[in-house]
Every structure is written in C-alpha cells, then in structure tokens.
Amino acid sequence: MKIDELIQSVVLEALKKLYDFEASKESVQLQNTRKDFDGDITLVVFPFLRYSKKKPEDTAKEIGEYLQENVDEIKSYNVVKGFLNLEIDNNYWLGRIQKAWGDEIFGHQKPSEKQKTAMVEYSSPNTNKPLHLGHIRNNLLGYSLSEILKANNYHVVKTNIVNDRGIHICKSMLAWQKWGNQQTPENSGMKGDHLVGDLYVAFDKHYKAEIAELLNNGMSQKEAEDQAPSIQEARDMLRKWEAGDSEVVQLWKTMNSWVYEGFDTTYKRLGVDFDKIYYESETYLVGKDEVLRGLEEGIFYKKEDGSVWADLTDEGLDQKLLLRSDGTSVYMTQDIGTAKMRFKDFDIDKMIYVVGNEQNYHFQVLAILLDKLGYDWGKGLHHFSYGMVELPSGKMKSREGTVVDADDLMDGMVDVARKMAEELGKLDSLTQEEAEKTYEMIALGALKYFILKVDPKKNMMFNPEESIDFNGNTGPFIQYTHARIKSVLRKAAEKGLDIKENFAVSPTTISNKEKDLMKRITQFPEAVKEAGINYSPAVVANYCYELAKEFNQFYHDHPILTEQDSVVRDMRLLLSATVGKVIKSGMKLLGIEVPDRM
RNA sequence: GCCCCGGUAGCUCAGCUGGAUAGAGCAACUGCCUUCUAAGCAGUAGGUCAUGGGUUCGAAUCCCGUCCGGGGUACCA
Numbered sequence: 144m145k146i147d148e149l150i151q152s153v154v155l156e157a158l159k160k161l162y163d164f165e166a167s168k169e170s171v172q173l174q175n176t177r178k179d180f181d182g183d184i185t186l187v188v189f190p191f192l193r194y195s196k197k198k199p200e201d202t203a204k205e206i207g208e209y210l211q212e213n214v215d216e217i218k219s220y221n222v223v224k225g226f227l228n229l230e231i232d233n234n235y236w237l238g239r240i241q242k243a244w245g246d247e248i249f250g251h252q253k254p255s256e257k258q259k260t261a262m263v264e265y266s267s268p269n270t271n272k273p274l275h276l277g278h279i280r281n282n283l284l285g286y287s288l289s290e291i292l293k294a295n296n297y298h299v300v301k302t303n304i305v306n307d308r309g310i311h312i313c314k315s316m317l318a319w320q321k322w323g324n325q326q327t328p329e330n331s332g333m334k335g336d337h338l339v340g341d342l343y344v345a346f347d348k349h350y351k352a353e354i355a356e357l358l359n360n361g362m363s364q365k366e367a368e369d370q371a372p373s374i375q376e377a378r379d380m381l382r383k384w385e386a387g388d389s390e391v392v393q394l395w396k397t398m399n400s401w402v403y404e405g406f407d408t409t410y411k412r413l414g415v416d417f418d419k420i421y422y423e424s425e426t427y428l429v430g431k432d433e434v435l436r437g438l439e440e441g442i443f444y445k446k447e448d449g450s451v452w453a454d455l456t457d458e459g460l461d462q463k464l465l466l467r468s469d470g471t472s473v474y475m476t477q478d479i480g481t482a483k484m485r486f487k488d489f490d491i492d493k494m495i496y497v498v499g500n501e502q503n504y505h506f507q508v509l510a511i512l513l514d515k516l517g518y519d520w521g522k523g524l525h526h527f528s529y530g531m532v533e534l535p536s537g538k539m540k541s542r543e544g545t546v547v548d549a550d551d552l553m554d555g556m557v558d559v560a561r562k563m564a565e566e567l568g569k570l571d572s573l574t575q576e577e578a579e580k581t582y583e584m585i586a587l588g589a590l591k592y593f594i595l596k597v598d599p600k601k602n603m604m605f606n607p608e609e610s611i612d613f614n615g616n617t618g619p620f621i622q623y624t625h626a627r628i629k630s631v632l633r634k635a636a637e638k639g640l641d642i643k644e645n646f647a648v649s650p651t652t653i654s655n656k657e658k659d660l661m662k663r664i665t666q667f668p669e670a671v672k673e674a675g676i677n678y679s680p681a682v683v684a685n686y687c688y689e690l691a692k693e694f695n696q697f698y699h700d701h702p703i704l705t706e707q708d709s710v711v712r713d714m715r716l717l718l719s720a721t722v723g724k725v726i727k728s729g730m731k732l733l734g735i736e737v738p739d740r741m
Numbered sequence: 742g743c744c745c746c747g748g749u750a751g752c753u754c755a756g757c758u759g760g761a762u763a764g765a766g767c768a769a770c771u772g773c774c775u776u777c778u779a780a781g782c783a784g785u786a787g788g789u790c791a792u793g794g795g796u797u798c799g800a801a802u803c804c805c806g807u808c809c810g811g812g813g814u815a816c817c818a
Contacts, residue, residue, distance in 0.1 A: 567780065597754065688765085
C-alpha cells in the first residue's frame, strides 16, 4: 500500500478512536509538505476541529501521536497551526526507488482485460495548404494525449479526418490548370503540399485582382466576390467533381496525392502517426443520408428554399443549417457521417476530437444532433478543446501570409540547435550523421516541449524570434539531464559497476536533496494518471521539468562515481539510473526523444 | 446584442478538487568549471494574483458585478 493511502486510513481510524467520528475519505486532506517546513506529508486538520472541539494545535498533536504509534514509516511529526507535518522514514523512499527501478512499466497502468477503446481524432488538415504552427499544436497534443491514454490502460485508435474535397482544393486545381506550367513535385523539386499551397495563394491573388477590377467597374463588393470569373470557374469545377467528371477527378487525385506525400514527410518528422485515416470525400454522403433520414423522421425540417435545418431552441441554442438549399453538404453534415462510420468501424468507448476552441459551438451541436438521430453515443463525444497559438503580430491567417509554416519552423530550429551545439563544442566526438540526428532531436524537443508544457485549454503565445530557447525550462534542458545521466552510467559500466536494486543504507546517509529526488520519482505515476484524467500533457511536461531540475541540483553537489562509501555510491547510481529512466519514459509520453549524448 | 473562454513578476508560463510567507524559466545583475557533460548550479532584484464585492477558520483558486483581451453566433471550415 502506498504511504498516503495508509496514512489516510489510519487517520480515519484515529478520528473514530479519538473523537468518535466517522469521517469520509475525502475529508482527509493530505498534501506534500512545503519546502519551508520539516516533514514529507502534511495533514490539514482544520476540517476536523468541529468534531474534536479542540484547538487546531491540540487536534493535530493528538492525531500526530496516534499516527506515529500506528504507522511504522512515520518517523516523527511536528505541528504548525492547523497543519500536521509527518516525516517519513528515509528507507521508505529508498524502497520505493528500488521498486521503481525494477518495474518495467513504472508509471503506466498495467494493461488489463477490461481495457476501453478511445479513438482520438487529431491533425485534420485541409488539402489545399501545408501544415502550420496551429496544426503543430494540434498534432503534438493529439499524439501525446494518445500516448498518455495508453499509459492509463486505454486501447487507443489514432485517427485523422482529411478534408480532401470542397471548393478550397478546386481553387488550387484551377490555378494549376491556368498558371501551373505543368509543375509537379518531381519536376519542380518542391514539396507537394507547398506546391499546392502556393497555387492556392496564386488563385487568391488572381481572384482578388478580378474583384478589384469589378469594383472599379462599379460593382458592389458582395456582387464582385460572387461574380469574379475565377470563383465561377472554381464552383463549376466543384460541380463537375461532384458529378464525377473524370478529368477533374483525375486532377483531384493527382494533386491530393502530392499533398499527402508532403504531409507524410512533415508527420514523420514531427513523429506523429495514425492508425486509421478517414477522408471527407468518403464520409460526406453518409452524413447527407443521415440528415435526409432525420428529415423524413421529422427530427429536422426543410425551409421553402430547400435547405435543411435542425431546431435546437429546446436546447437553448439556435437553428442550425445541415444542407444548403442547393443540396450540398456543410461541415456539420460531414462530421455526422464521419462519426457514424467510426462507430460502425470500431467498438469505441470514448471518442475524442482534438480540435481548436473556436469550434466549441460546433461540437456542442454535433453531440446534440447525433443524439437526436438516435445514437446513444452522441452525447458522449468529447471535444478536446485547445487554445489558439498566437503570434506577436496577432492571429495567424493563411491568406494574409502571417502563418508560421511547420516545415520552415522545424528547419529553423534545427539550424539554431546545430549552431548552438557547434559553439559549445558538445558533439565533436560524434560522426556527422549522429550529430545531425541529435540536432534534430534537440530542435524537435525544444519545439514540442515549448508547446506541450502549456495548459492545452489556454491560448498561447509563440514568438518565432524568442521562443526558441535551449536553456531553463525547456525540452533541451531535460534532454541534457538525460544525457548527463547516461554519461555517468557509461562511466560506471566502464568501471564494472552494476546498478544494484537490493541494498540497505542507514537512513541518516540519505541527504535531503536525495530524499527530495526520491519523492519526486515516486510522484511519476500520479502525474501520468492526472494527465490522463485531465487530458493534459502539460502535467507530464511540468513533472519532467521538476524532476530534471531536482536531479541537476543533486548532481551538482553529490559525487556519484567518486563517492568512497560504496553503498552510498550504489544508491546514487540507482537514483541516477531511475531518474534517467523516468525522464525517458515521461518524455516519450510527450513524443519527445532524449539523446544519450549532447 | 447574446453565448463561451481567459487576465498571476518586464516577457513566457506553473500553481491539483479552497489551505501555511504566490512559484519557475527568460531578460538584468553577482558568484561557481585542476574533480562524474557549465545546454548546469547558487544568489540578488522583480507581485495590491485585472478590479469591486460576497461565501469561510482560510480565496490566485468558489459565487456575483465591472473593466480589458480572445473566440463563437442560421447556407465558411
């Protein structure tokens, strides 16, 4: 039994014996003792005063006395106001570390029979432009959340819904036909998604020019936007696509394949992947059928112009469009179809959508609509709503060219990592190839940690000039700590020293810093669990940082290999090895690799 | 207008379901490499937790108002 559970139950016992009161588990508030006080675990006694009818100090003292007598691990206690600080025997912490080192899956829950299936949708790009910083946050969160859920005994299916059809891709296709000069990724050397993205921008440029001309000729803004030849042609192309025009469909397939190749490269570099990919072109008709069924069954209604709507005023919401008057489907229609297909394809217990908070309303409505359509899982959909990434210049806007491109960003960070490492002369002993691999690892580590350490729910600021940091509370700091540990372990191996798990030390030879570090390690499973419950990779990120920081403090003033007392040396070696293992394991949950040297 | 989210040090962020004197990093200043990796460690300075009320033994945390910022809001996704 873990020490806090034990203390909790003995506290309940004490309350019964001392004050004849049956308290609830929840009323026993245990927390880690603050650094400025003596002790390891603190019991807050304020809630018990009404039963003890004594002063806080006296109540704490009585409970403290009882605990010390009945819990072997409690060495001593002290009372400060209403806080009962308990000091735990050092050997207890050492025992936990010895156990943790031997535990293959320390921090993870054992996979069990009654594993639930969670499907996590993330990434969800449009196929008309390359991935940018906003997608990066999405991808990193989705991937990390999946890893964290796996560690919490979920069977996870990572999925991606690719928005591969619609007016946006037609715009790029049209631009290619008119101004593409037969360019392909092969003959231009361009990454496919960038090539298509540039065409999209080219379309927008021409379109804008046409609008300007029409405005000059006295047309209204709205009319001009509607009448411009480019947009007319794009719409025409979309109609042809929906009609299955072979030439259009062929071009569509070709250009999408360029984009997918580009995406794959970016995904691979980011270290994310998917178990199942859905394409909107394959789900939108399913959604349309569902909407039409809803219409027949009187769940939805049709307006005079032919458009189909849902009335959500009973739910305190508005009317929601489901099919346009021309019969074409909207985003909501497609999402209904995708959801239905997923629940048909998999035995899903928990469907999680990793989508930005700007779509909170959309997912609220989606859940209600699916529920109305008779799907009992509808209300159970979970929108993992994360905040936006803001730039110093404000919000990112594709058309205004203020986006930070994902590939460019990664390239830039690798450059900085390389420069930094060269200045420090850190990787001179490595081969060129090994060094490049390490730069990549550090750059990605910096980027991923920077994004994941922030509470997902909150908007965050990213300054491309300043946010690239490798010191302090950063990924590379944690990676560096791991490399340091590995270095010590290599030297230990050279000296023929093994990591021993079973040994006893005199409790007094464990320093405060060593104990702090041991306590921190034991908190890893709680951090993983909390991250799973709250859907928050940030919990794991911040834990890893605290652990690394504490290790560095320990490392600074505790010799390991040069320690004369062999038992103390073994303990420090074990402690270091365990920290290294936990850092690696924790960072893996964030999708961050850690190097053995840097 | 209405709905949702946020406001903590100059900047970027922690602060768990209310608990002790509000924590990190960056930036600034000061020390520490003949000893296991200085991408490190130690220290100084920096705060009316937007603001006004309320709830209670106790509020950055919960409730209400105000101000500021962001997002959404019936044929974009």
